[in-house]
Amino acid sequence: MNRILATARVQLAAWPSTLGMPWLVLGGAFLVNLMVFALINTSNEDAHTGGLVTFYVVVLVAYVVTMTQYFPMILGMSVTRRTFYLATCLMALVQSLGYGAVLTVLELVESATGGWGVSLPFFGVEFLQQSNVLLQLLAYAVPTLLVSSLGMFFGVTFKRWGVIGMYTLAIASLVVFGGLAVLVTWLRWWGAIGAWFADQSSLALLAGWPALLTLVLAAVNFLMLRRATP
Structure with missing residues (x-):
């Protein structure tokens, strides 16, 4: 465990880019949206912003x-692949929970101030809002952990197979998802799929299923990393 923590601390040596950059970009997106909403002076409840995606x-x-x-x-x-990967997963878990906590606080402030005084729904996007603080934290933290695992997947794919692997992944994704779209259209399943999503709670879509997908990605990433070339 000490080896894993030491490896994690090495990765934190460049914390301004690994920890600070997401907040810097998010802060920039927030300021832009804040200025736009202040200028248009909207009170439209249907107004939305996708700035949190950044x-x-x-x-x-x-x-x-x-x-x-x-x-x-x-x-x-002289750090093993297993130790490096466990350290990276530990970082991703801790960061996701920390990020989720900060985003939850910002959402509470946003709600208390009526959207920062200009009806700006930046952090409290309707689909993300939950009934209590703990569920709200999970609604932010689990998707963050999922995209962290997805970033690892892309990175390991590149280290394992290089540019050819990335092109192959892109083409395979296009074929698979395009083929599925054609199949669903042919079988007329879009209505059933839409009904399934409608029956799911927002917490299941934001935390339950993403957590399951994260576990699958974690296993796949480790298997690929074992044969990746540094």
């Missing part, structure tokens, strides 16, 4: 960088 995108990119740049450097310090 946070998850930057988190994903941060873990792509972790797997492509920190992986070879840390293995050069």
